[in-house]
Each structure stands twice: as C-alpha cells, then as structure tokens.
Amino acid sequence: MTKTATAATEPSDDRPLIRLRRITKVYGTGDAEVRALRGIDMDIRGGEFVAIMGPSGSGKSTAMNILGFLDKPTDGTYLFGGAEVDHLGRDQLALLRRNFLGFVFQGYNLLARTSALDNVELPLIYQGMAAAKRRQLAREALAKVGLKGREDHDPSQLSGGQQQRVAIARAIVTNPDVILADEPTGNLDTARSREIMDLLTNLNRKDGITILMVTHEPDMADYADRLIHFVDGRIETDTSSTREPADAL
Amino acid sequence: MLYEAVRLALQAILRNAFRSFLTVLGIVIGVAAVIAMVTVGQGSTEQVQADVSTLGTNLLMIRPGQPSQGPGSGAGGTAASLTLKDVEAVEEQIPSVAVATPSNSRSMTTIFGNVNTTTTVTGTDNRFLIARDWALASGRSFYESELRTGSSACILGNTVREKLFGNGDPLGASIRLKQISCRVIGTLAVKGASSFGTDQDDIVLIPIRAFMRRISGNQDISMIYASIREGVSTDKGKADIESLMRERRRIGPFEDDDFNVFDMKQISSMLTGITSVLTGLLSAVAAVSLLVGGIGIMNIMLVSVTERTREIGIRLAVGATERQVLLQFLVEATVLSLIGGLIGIVLGLSLGLLGARMLSVPFSPSASLVLAAFVFSALVGIVFGYFPARRAARMDPIEALRHQ
Numbered sequence: 001m002t003k004t005a006t007a008a009t010e011p012s013d014d015r016p017l018i019r020l021r022r023i024t025k026v027y028g029t030g031d032a033e034v035r036a037l038r039g040i041d042m043d044i045r046g047g048e049f050v051a052i053m054g055p056s057g058s059g060k061s062t063a064m065n066i067l068g069f070l071d072k073p074t075d076g077t078y079l080f081g082g083a084e085v086d087h088l089g090r091d092q093l094a095l096l097r098r099n100f101l102g103f104v105f106q107g108y109n110l111l112a113r114t115s116a117l118d119n120v121e122l123p124l125i126y127q128g129m130a131a132a133k134r135r136q137l138a139r140e141a142l143a144k145v146g147l148k149g150r151e152d153h154d155p156s157q158l159s160g161g162q163q164q165r166v167a168i169a170r171a172i173v174t175n176p177d178v179i180l181a182d183e184p185t186g187n188l189d190t191a192r193s194r195e196i197m198d199l200l201t202n203l204n205r206k207d208g209i210t211i212l213m214v215t216h217e218p219d220m221a222d223y224a225d226r227l228i229h230f231v232d233g234r235i236e237t238d239t240s241s242t243r244e245p246a247d248a249l
Numbered sequence: 250m251l252y253e254a255v256r257l258a259l260q261a262i263l264r265n266a267f268r269s270f271l272t273v274l275g276i277v278i279g280v281a282a283v284i285a286m287v288t289v290g291q292g293s294t295e296q297v298q299a300d301v302s303t304l305g306t307n308l309l310m311i312r313p314g315q316p317s318q319g320p321g322s323g324a325g326g327t328a329a330s331l332t333l334k335d336v337e338a339v340e341e342q343i344p345s346v347a348v349a350t351p352s353n354s355r356s357m358t359t360i361f362g363n364v365n366t367t368t369t370v371t372g373t374d375n376r377f378l379i380a381r382d383w384a385l386a387s388g389r390s391f392y393e394s395e396l397r398t399g400s401s402a403c404i405l406g407n408t409v410r411e412k413l414f415g416n417g418d419p420l421g422a423s424i425r426l427k428q429i430s431c432r433v434i435g436t437l438a439v440k441g442a443s444s445f446g447t448d449q450d451d452i453v454l455i456p457i458r459a460f461m462r463r464i465s466g467n468q469d470i471s472m473i474y475a476s477i478r479e480g481v482s483t484d485k486g487k488a489d490i491e492s493l494m495r496e497r498r499r500i501g502p503f504e505d506d507d508f509n510v511f512d513m514k515q516i517s518s519m520l521t522g523i524t525s526v527l528t529g530l531l532s533a534v535a536a537v538s539l540l541v542g543g544i545g546i547m548n549i550m551l552v553s554v555t556e557r558t559r560e561i562g563i564r565l566a567v568g569a570t571e572r573q574v575l576l577q578f579l580v581e582a583t584v585l586s587l588i589g590g591l592i593g594i595v596l597g598l599s600l601g602l603l604g605a606r607m608l609s610v611p612f613s614p615s616a617s618l619v620l621a622a623f624v625f626s627a628l629v630g631i632v633f634g635y636f637p638a639r640r641a642a643r644m645d646p647i648e649a650l651r652h653q
C-alpha cells in the first residue's frame with residue numbers, strides 16, 4: 001500500500017498515475033448480456049483534469065466505477081500508480097479508496113440527519129484518525145469549499161450547491177490523489193455549476209489533485225484540460241487542450 | 250473505532266427510540282423475570298437455611314411411623330411408640346451421637362394471674378438445650394432430682410415470658426398449665442421465627458416425666474432429637490441410628506422401617522430443591538423470551554440495514570472495510586440488546602425487592618446474576634446481530650449507492 005502511495009504521488013512520465021488496458025465490462029449473461037465497456041485504453045497522468053463526455057449509456061459511469069475501485073472489470077488490466085489492482089480483494093480496494101480517492105456524485109450522497117462536519121469526518125473515522133485531529137481537518141476542508149459557519153447544518157438545511165460543496169469537502173479531507181466526479185453539476189443550475197467547477201479547478205491547479213469528471217454539458221467540460229469522448233463502450237476521441245496539466249506548471 | 254461504533258449505534262437507536270424500545274421488550278421481560286425470580290428464590294433459600302441453622306445442621310429427629318410421612322406428621326397409627334429406653338440407647342450405644350433427648354409436645358393454655366396464652370408445652374430434659382443449641386437467658390436448667398421425679402418446674406420461651414410477665418421477673422413465679430401448676434426456674438434466649446411458620450420462642454419446657462405423668466398420661470415418646478458429634482457426617486449418624494432402631498424394634502431384614510429419621514439438611518435441601526425447580530422453570534421461560542427478543546433484534550436490524558442501504562454504500566465508497574461496517578452494525582445490535590438487558594436488570598431488581606418485601610424474606614440480589622444477565626444480553630445482540638451485520642458488510646457499494 002505504502003509503495004503504491006509513493007508511486008501515486010510521484011508519477012514518472014513513463015508510469016502514469018492510472019493506466020487502463022483493454023478494459024471490458026459485461027453485465028448479465030445470455031440474452032440479457034450488456035457489454036458496457038468494449039475495450040478501454042486510458043492513461044491518466046498525475047495532476048490532469050479530465051472531462052469524460054458521451055451519450056447516455058455509453059459506459060461513462062461504468063468506467064468511473066472501475067476507476068474508483070467500486071467495481072471490477074470483466075477483463076483487462078488496471079494499473080494504479082504502477083501497481084496492478086485487478087487481483088485485489090474488497091477490503092484492499094476499500095483501503096485504496098480511503099487513502100487515494102475522493103468521490104463526488106451527482107446526487108451528493110451525504111448522510112442524512114448528520115451534520116456537515118460529521119459527513120466530512122466520515123472517511124477520517126475509517127482511517128482511524130483521532131477525534132480532535134479529525135474535527136480540525138474537517139473544519140479546514142469545509143472552510144476551503146466556502147462553508148465556514150455551516151459545520152453544524154444538516155444536509156436538509158443546505159442548498160444543492162452547498163450540499164455538493166460538503167461532498168467535495170468530504171472528498172478532499174483525506175488529501176487524495178484523485179477526485180472522481182460523476183456528473184457533479186447534473187442537479188445544479190448554471191451559476192451553482194460554475195461555482196462547483198471553479199472549486200474543482202482550484203483543487204486541480206493549487207493542490208495538484210487529479211480530477212476525472214463525467215459531464216453532459218460542454219460548458220463544464222471546457223474547464224478540463226483533456227476531453228475523452230465515450231461512444232458505445234469505447235473511447236471515440238481523446239483530445240488535450242493546449243494548456244499544460246497542473247503538475248507541469 | 251469501537252468508540253465511534255458505539256456512538257453511532259446510540260445515535261441510530263435514539264433516532265428510532267420507540268421502535269428500539271419495542272424491539273428490546275423481549276429482552277427486558279426475559280432478563281427482568283429471571284432477576285426478579287432468582288432474587289426472591291435466593292431470599293427464600295437464605296431464609297430456610299437461616300431457620301435450619303437455628304435448629305442445628307447436625308440435628309436428627311427420630312419419630313415412629315412410616316418413612317413416607319413428613320417431619321410434621323403425627324406418630325404412625327400402628328407403629329410402636331418410642332420410649333425413654335430408646336433415648337438412652339441412642340445416646341449411649343451410638344458413638345456418633347453426642348446427645349439424644351426426648352421431645353413430647355402439646356398445645357396448651359398457660360395462665361399467670363389473669364393473663365393467659367396458648368403455647369406449646371414440651372416435655373424434655375436438659376440435653377434439649379444442647380441438641381437445639383439453645384442458651385438460657387436467665388435462671389437455671391432442671392436439677393437431676395426434678396427430672397427424675399418429674400416435679401413441676403418449667404423453663405419459659407421468650408414469647409411466653411413476654412406475654413405472661415411483660416417486663417417483670419418470672420423466676421420463682423408459679424404459672425398454670427391446664428390444671429397443673431409449675432414454678433418458673435429459667436427463661437430461654439430468643440431463637441426467632443422459623444420458616445415452617447412457627448414461633449420457636451412460643452414454648453414452655455417441663456421435665457419429660459412431668460409431661461408423661463400429668464399431661465399425656467402414658468410413657469410414649471413422640472420424638473427424639475439426636476445431635477451428631479462434630480466431624481461425623483449426619484449420613485453416618487443417621488445410618489447408625491437406623492440400624493440400632495431396627496434392632497431394638499426387631500425389624501426383619503426384609504421389612505420396612507416403622508420409624509423415621511429426619512435430617513435437617515434433608516428438609517432444607519427439599520425446600521431449596523423446590524426453589525431451584527422454580528428457578529429452573531423460570532430460566533427456561535427466560536431463555537425462550539431471550540430467544541424471541543434476539544429474533545426481534547435480528548428482524549429490526551435487517552429492516553434497519555435495508556433502510557440504510559444508501560448510507561452503507563456511502564460508507565463503503567469513502568473507504569469503510571467490510572470489518573468496519575460489520576462492527577458498526579454488530580455493535581448497534583449489541584448496544585440495543587444491552588440497553589434491553591440493563592432495563593431488565595433494573596426492573597428485575599425492583600420486582601425482586603417488591604417480592605422479597607411481600608414474602609418477608611431477605612432481599613438478596615446476586616452480583617453474579619446481574620453480571621450474567623449483562624453478558625447474556627450482550628451475547629444475544631452479538632449472535633442475532635451477526636447475520637444482519639454481515640449482510641450490511643457484504644453489500645455491493647455501487648448497488649448500495651444506487652438504492653433509493
């Protein structure tokens with residue numbers, strides 16, 4: 001694990017942070033068989049901000065789940081920080097999620113009837129961190145997403161934009177290498193969406209966090225340095241903008 | 250982590266306080282029933298044992314009659330009576346017997362001045378005081394001459410003394426037993442009530458020969474107390490007495506005894522036996538109710554796990570391991586069950602106190618029982634919480650997150 005961490009935080013050029021090779025995912029069997037991914041090759045370097053677009057059902061979420069160690073591919077190889085993760089068990093994947101990843105979902109996925117602070121602390125609890133340290137880091141993370149003073153609010157007392165900020169605070173509180181965001185602005189209006197995108201861009205530029213984001217909106221995809229287009233379980237196009245990725249700055 | 254799990258568990262339980270309460274009701278009832286009953290049973294046992302020890306545990310009682318009859322039953326109809334010779338023989342011919350003393354009793358009206366009371370008049374000798382381990386409070390025991398001639402001297406039990414004399418000095422006074430008058434030569438120390446419902450201090454002792462001549466009018470002895478020497482088991486003493494009595498009464502090897510030797514331990518163990526049968530029955534009831542309580546907990550935990558599928562998904566996504574989720578729900582079930590156990594313990598002790606008061610036996614709560622109730626309710630939580638907790642821990646994170 002620690003070796004992976006070192007490798008993940010100091011990627012070399014020939015060893016990208018994330019490398020997918022011939023990744024396929026098949027749901028169901030026989031007549032009900034759905035080939036969600038039909039052979040994905042993908043290299044993501046540390047510090048990149050990648051937008052993933054594509055029609056509904058093209059396999060974006062499936063790819064994100066595999067990238068986030070929430071699901072396993074049917075076939076293919078996944079190297080994270082140079083280490084193969086295909087053979088890892090459930091708990092080892094949980095440790096990878098806990099230590100290297102942060103998730104932001106379309107539906108926020110906060111714990112109901114639980115304060116913003118407690119929500120943000122959650123991953124730290126599973127890391128086994130002491131309470132005082134946890135509180136402090138969670139407060140800092142909430143301040144960073146502009147929610148200072150809202151620590152004791154329940155999700156039900158927060159607007160959609162604010163809830164998504166809490167979710168982002170929860171994602172960054174562990175100081176992750178990668179944030180995986182599946183349609184993070186899907187439930188928000190344009191103004192709120194732009195605030196969230198500014199926040200993510202900041203995390204990418206200032207903290208060097210690698211961001212993989214699925215979106216339907218070209219305006220949001222414009223924030224990224226690189227655009228990967230999925231069609232029918234395959235990558236159709238993969239284009240980088242002229243601007244260099246964060247770690248190269 | 251465990252502390253966090255307990256905190257989370259309490260949160261989750263309090264969030265559904267009423268449902269939680271209904272869930273643990275089975276545990277509450279089971280634990281309360283056992284604690285209350287065992288507490289009262291223990292109190293009764295202690296009472297019986299205290300009574301028995303006032304009689305002396307090394308005391309045997311010999312009565313004529315079929316062995317099937319209890320210690321309270323009268324002399325057997327056809328069986329030959331006991332005699333003073335039997336008393337002598339038991340004491341002198343059996344080495345394991347320290348003293349043997351006759352005891353003939355009758356309920357009679359006792360009069361002093363214008364006060365009268367009904368009491369038990371017992372004809373016996375000085376060995377009675379040794380056998381029953383009973384001290385004199387004042388005065389003296391019988392002189393040999395009084396015993397031999399059966400003159401009218403008497404020793405008063407504390408209850409009789411109080412009723413007839415109040416605070417006055419009874420020594421030297423003359424009281425009347427029916428038509429006989431007798432002189433008070435001593436008083437007995439307080440012995441207290443017995444669990445057989447009798448006041449042991451409500452007694453007047455007179456020489457056995459006086460009892461025979463003036464009260465019963467015959468030479469029969471209705472009961473012999475035999476005190477067994479220290480260091481000799483009562484079983485050995487009992488066997489010795491039985492073989493001597495069989496010989497004296499010429500009972501053939503294939504004939505049944507026509508007398509009875511009772512052992513105080515036997516009586517006390519019979520009484521405690523009844524208590525332990527009751528306790529056993531209750532424990533069975535408690536076990537069933539703990540089982541039902543456990544199933545209730547399992548049921549509600551399964552509901553809870555299903556309701557909280559999304560929460561579990563979130564926890565798994567942020568990196569909870571299978572063990573951590575398992576622990577959370579296991580702790581929740583255990584805390585739930587323990588709360589039931591604690592309520593049950595408090596309720597059971599209160600009921601036990603009430604019951605002890607009502608039966609006027611000592612309130613004797615057992616620390617080990619309380620501890621056992623605590624441990625058992627925790628075990629119920631762990632055992633019945635395991636399956637739901639495992640279901641939570643094994644959830645697929647993506648499906649859990651997709652759950653509405």
Ligand SMILES: Nc1ncnc2c1ncn2[C@@H]1O[C@H](COP(=O)(O)OP(=O)(O)O)[C@@H](O)[C@H]1O
Nearest residue numbers: 027028034036055056057058059060061062063
């Ligand atoms: N758990 C599942 N079981 C069966 N089919 C699934 C499952 N998840 C996704 N699919 C199918 O896989 C394909 C890709 O889905 P998804 O990755 O969610 O697409 P996108 O996120 O691009 O809209 C779709 O046809 C979808 O119906």
Ligand SMILES: [Mg+2]
Nearest residue numbers: 060061062182
């Ligand atoms: Mg999707």
